Amino acid sequence: MAGLKLDGLRKSFGSNEILKGVDLALADGEMLVIVGASGCGKSTLLRIVAGLETPTTGRVLIDGRDVTDLDPSARDIAMVFQNYALYPHMSVFENMAYGLKIRGLPRAEIRAKVDAASALLGLEALLERKPRQLSGGQRQRVAMGRAIVRDPKLFLFDEPLSNLDAKLRVQMRGEIRRLQRRLKVTSLYVTHDQVEAMTLGDRLLVMHKGVPVQLATPTEVFERPADTYVAGFIGSPAMNLLPGKLGRNGTMVTVAGADIDLGSRRFDRPDGFPVVLGIRPEHVLLDAAGTTWPVEVVELLGSEMLVHAGRPGEAALTVKIANGTPVSDAIRASFPAPHLHIFDQATGLRMEA
Amino acid sequence: MERRTLFPGRLLPALLILPQLVLTVVFFLWPAVQAIRSSLEREDAFGTSTEFVGLDNFTDLFADPLYLAAIGRTVVFCACVTAVSMGVALVLAVLADTEIRGRTFYRTMLIWPYAVAPAMAAVLWVLMFHPQIGLVGAWLNRIGIAWDYKLDGTQAMALVILAAAWKQISYNFIFFLAGLQAIPKTIIEAARIDGARGLRRFRTIVLPLLMPTVYFLLVVDLVYAAFDTFATVYAVNGGGPGQSTQTLVLKVYLDGVVNANVGSSSAQSVVLMAGVIVLCALQFRFLGRKAVT
Ligand SMILES: Nc1ncnc2c1ncn2[C@@H]1O[C@H](COP(=O)(O)OP(=O)(O)O)[C@@H](O)[C@H]1O
Ligand SMILES: [Mg+2]
Numbered sequence: 046m047a048g049l050k051l052d053g054l055r056k057s058f059g060s061n062e063i064l065k066g067v068d069l070a071l072a073d074g075e076m077l078v079i080v081g082a083s084g085c086g087k088s089t090l091l092r093i094v095a096g097l098e099t100p101t102t103g104r105v106l107i108d109g110r111d112v113t114d115l116d117p118s119a120r121d122i123a124m125v126f127q128n129y130a131l132y133p134h135m136s137v138f139e140n141m142a143y144g145l146k147i148r149g150l151p152r153a154e155i156r157a158k159v160d161a162a163s164a165l166l167g168l169e170a171l172l173e174r175k176p177r178q179l180s181g182g183q184r185q186r187v188a189m190g191r192a193i194v195r196d197p198k199l200f201l202f203d204e205p206l207s208n209l210d211a212k213l214r215v216q217m218r219g220e221i222r223r224l225q226r227r228l229k230v231t232s233l234y235v236t237h238d239q240v241e242a243m244t245l246g247d248r249l250l251v252m253h254k255g256v257p258v259q260l261a262t263p264t265e266v267f268e269r270p271a272d273t274y275v276a277g278f279i280g281s282p283a284m285n286l287l288p289g290k291l292g293r294n295g296t297m298v299t300v301a302g303a304d305i306d307l308g309s310r311r312f313d314r315p316d317g318f319p320v321v322l323g324i325r326p327e328h329v330l331l332d333a334a335g336t337t338w339p340v341e342v343v344e345l346l347g348s349e350m351l352v353h354a355g356r357p358g359e360a361a362l363t364v365k366i367a368n369g370t371p372v373s374d375a376i377r378a379s380f381p382a383p384h385l386h387i388f389d390q391a392t393g394l395r396m397e398a
Numbered sequence: 399m400e401r402r403t404l405f406p407g408r409l410l411p412a413l414l415i416l417p418q419l420v421l422t423v424v425f426f427l428w429p430a431v432q433a434i435r436s437s438l439e440r441e442d443a444f445g446t447s448t449e450f451v452g453l454d455n456f457t458d459l460f461a462d463p464l465y466l467a468a469i470g471r472t473v474v475f476c477a478c479v480t481a482v483s484m485g486v487a488l489v490l491a492v493l494a495d496t497e498i499r500g501r502t503f504y505r506t507m508l509i510w511p512y513a514v515a516p517a518m519a520a521v522l523w524v525l526m527f528h529p530q531i532g533l534v535g536a537w538l539n540r541i542g543i544a545w546d547y548k549l550d551g552t553q554a555m556a557l558v559i560l561a562a563a564w565k566q567i568s569y570n571f572i573f574f575l576a577g578l579q580a581i582p583k584t585i586i587e588a589a590r591i592d593g594a595r596g597l598r599r600f601r602t603i604v605l606p607l608l609m610p611t612v613y614f615l616l617v618v619d620l621v622y623a624a625f626d627t628f629a630t631v632y633a634v635n636g637g638g639p640g641q642s643t644q645t646l647v648l649k650v651y652l653d654g655v656v657n658a659n660v661g662s663s664s665a666q667s668v669v670l671m672a673g674v675i676v677l678c679a680l681q682f683r684f685l686g687r688k689a690v691t
Contacts, residue, residue, distance in 0.1 A: 095587075095591060096590075096591075097587050097590065097591075116590070116595070117587075117590045117591045118590060118591070118592075118593035118594070118595055122591065123591065124587075124588070124591050126584045126587075126588065128582065128584055130582065130584035130585050130587065130588040131585075131588075132585060132588070132589070132603060133585075133607065134606040134607060143589075143592050143594070143602075144591075144592035144593055147592060147593040147594050147598070148593060191588075191592075195592070
């Protein structure tokens with residue numbers, strides 16, 4: 046087990062800069078999830094850590110040792126790929142044993158390690174099968190097993206659950222979390238799925254176009270998103286982001302003609318300062334004293350429903366309320382001050398009172 | 399969904415396949431029937447009369463030490479041509495599969511020999527290895543190696559093997575390269591992370607995944623070497639010196655056309671025909687088999 050440190054990593058493919066300076070430190074045994082939209086450079090970052098790509102500048106340190114120029118084989122890491130990348134011509138046993146055989150471990154020891162890992166993952170009955178005779182979930186497990194038997198310093202996961210159906214994904218997510226807790230191996234987990242990120246990570250790194258925008262615990266990221274990108278990306282349905290202007294000495298925001306009180310907070314900016322007001326759909330209250338929004342669509346989610354409101358071409362508002370709540374042509378909504386997020390409209394960054 | 403026929407009736411379809419059918423009948427079926435018939439007959443020395451002799455031509459053939467020697471020679475020739483062309487092509491394909499500068503140019507150049515006519519290829523090799531005027535041949539003699547493929551049967555055999563293998567390298571190269579590129583990159587990367595490097599990775603991961611291509615090319619190359627190298631071998635040395643490069647296809651031609659022994663030549667071509675059928679059946683089996691993934 047070991048820590049991981051990334052030091053000013055940049056990566057360009059030709060003139061295309063994919064990673065624009067990533068610094069990161071993982072504590073021993075920590076599980077850090079990198080989350081971001083497709084194409085933001087997550088896989089590239091992971092592949093640099095694995096040694097499958099070399100960074101344009103910057104360093105990778107595992108356990109304090111600079112491994113930037115080392116071959117993947119010399120880094121003592123294991124990686125689980127999105128498409129599993131099992132060796133199709135080998136049995137499940139051989140797939141798991143391959144890395145150990147390469148290291149020249151004695152036969153009996155390999156057997157013992159593979160048996161232990163397959164017991165952990167419930168693969169005992171499948172050891173003689175070929176990958177093509179396995180279901181998606183089983184292949185996923187074999188890929189995990191192949192990573193575990195090696196007893197590596199670092200686990201790398203590149204969207205390992207994206208090829209599974211929804212139900213299996215939830216199940217495997219729990220399994221990965223339990224395994225990681227139990228084995229206490231430092232892990233870097235990449236996903237575009239924010240639910241996966243929230244449930245799996247000790248900490249999250251939210252990436253946007255090759256730039257790390259927030260590194261914090263899931264709770265922190267959810268409750269205090271660092272900018273409008275994170276605010277809109279984390280949480281489902283997405284946070285309402287309404288452009289407005291500060292007023293009354295920074296204690297009020299005017300949004301779509303309505304004045305919204307910020308409670309005890311006071312922002313030290315001139316009146317009329319352009320801001321973005323953020324509020325999650327579940328925090329909006331239906332309130333006779335609130336402002337009026339025309340209803341566009343009502344979406345049923347099961348125990349809850351989503352009301353999409355707003356005037357065409359103007360600010361849109363989504364409200365999440367209990368199913369069965371009567372909704373007419375318009376709703377009156379109020380925004381409780383403790384749940385408001387204020388962002389600078391020009392930079393998108395979170396503003397603190 | 400119902401499939402609608404654009405041109406009803408049988409006349410047009412029949413007309414459209416007629417040219418191909420005519421070609422097949424005139425150039426394949428008819429000569430084949432002729433060959434089978436004349437393989438069962440014997441002409442007298444002057445070609446004035448023929449008589450039916452049953453399987454005599456065949457029994458004579460397999461009792462003839464010269465024919466048995468030609469079979470052995472052809473087996474050696476086929477094995478060597480296949481081994482050399484597949485071996486070289488595999489090495490080139492592995493190199494071309496890596497990320498290198500000018501990769502496209504390099505690949506194009508490697509495919510090029512395939513477009514050279516067999517007789518031309520043979521002439522190129524003769525010019526290179528001619529004992530007096532050939533670049534390589536003259537050089538070999540200068541450094542003290544007695545090189546003359548016109549006198550030394552083994553050297554002649556080596557030369558025709560090289561010339562024939564060279565022609566087939568391009569074909570093999572294309573298939574090997576496609577096979578290598580069909581291997582998912584992540585599998586290779588998983589192996590790298592598992593610690594497998596160099597030859598070991600090639601042997602335990604790449605080669606097993608390339609086996610369908612290897613089997614396929616094995617059959618194709620054997621068919622090529624056995625039946626499709628007439629022009630190359632004939633142009634290098636006409637089967638000589640002596641009979642040292644006389645493979646079965648050459649012998650059919652030399653016995654039948656040059657020595658006018660039609661009965662024996664026909665029997666030989668019937669034997670070859672049987673060989674082609676067996677190898678083609680093999681080839682179809684491998685072509686029809688799905689790649690192992
Ligand atoms: N080998 C490469 N050559 C050129 N561009 C690449 C290469 N690998 C990735 N990219 C580009 O880098 C960007 C980020 O890719 P990636 O790291 O795979 O994103 P993510 O995993 O976050 O979806 C993409 O726009 C992709 O096209
Ligand atoms: Mg990716």
